[in-house]
Amino acid sequence: MKLIFILSIVFTLLFYSNQEQAVPIVDFKGLQPYLNKQNDTTYVINFWATRCKPCIKELPYFEQLNEKYNNKKVKVILVSLDFRKSYESQLLPFIKRKGIKSEVILLDDPDSNQWIDKVDAKWSGAIPATIVYNKNSRSFYEQSFTFNELDSVLNLKLSNP
């Protein structure tokens, strides 16, 4: 009996330590606060999806950026535009398989005409797309990045706050 009790505690601990990051599912209203923080941090927000080839290609660079600026006031947020129905079957397994450390959010709001302009008026809706912003300024990029390109746009933002 005691053994079962101890085993269950061990398993519970193992389970929780192996838990991947929680991936919240939000509509655009729920996402908006992440796009408009007024603090000392610079945010790098990337819009992507697991089945978007150029997104997957550049995803490691966002992870690399997240690691490089770990001790600076920089936060990388990966906003997935995967379908809600692929959340369990594709998105969560993908995050686990790739060991993604940056924060991931699923934006589940298919009426995208209502919110694309609120992300940025220049955005056509094509992914990948990226915002780099802090409380003083904001830049939007509808393009793919190499690590060096990403690093330099972030540096530009950090050195001209």
Place this chain on the structure above:
Amino acid sequence: MKKITLLIVLSIFSVLSFAQGYNVGDKAISFKLKNVDGKMVSTADYNNAKGFIVIFTCNTCPYAVAYEDRIIELNNKYEKKGYPVIAINPNDPEVQPADTYELMVAKAKEKSFTFPYLWDPDRKVSAVYGATKTPQIYILNKEGKDLVVEYIGAIDDNFEDASAVSKKYVESAVSALLARKKPSPDFTKAIGCSVKKKKV
């Protein structure tokens, strides 16, 4: 100094990349491209058409795939009323290997497309139109010898679930044109896959 140069280069780049393509009201070029049956299809061949529903789409983009059945329905509904669908694949297969001509042929066969699915790998048409993503729709109206852009944007307001759609943008735009009215809205946006082209 280096940073200022970079800033200038970046801003010129962003201006250039958004300044191209058609707006609603512009005259559009006619085009002639290779269809999945091996024959050339030209907008000039459609003597009885009142206009066209031009759809930039591709083989595997999940947003494009989610709309395949709805695109077939659009053609079934509006071809006979004078607004046939013409689908164009704007992707360079060297960048997106899922969009070779052969795989387009396979897609058209698998889905029994009732409309042309044209190949535009070097973006002769899509670059002039300004297509940035798939799927992206341009509704053209014939005015004399001209083709005028009357609507640019999404098919409807739900890319994930056809049964949850509340606004059918393309249907309402074509209905407006059939009633000799201007579409409203005439411009919408939707999430799509970037057009695959080589980096310049």
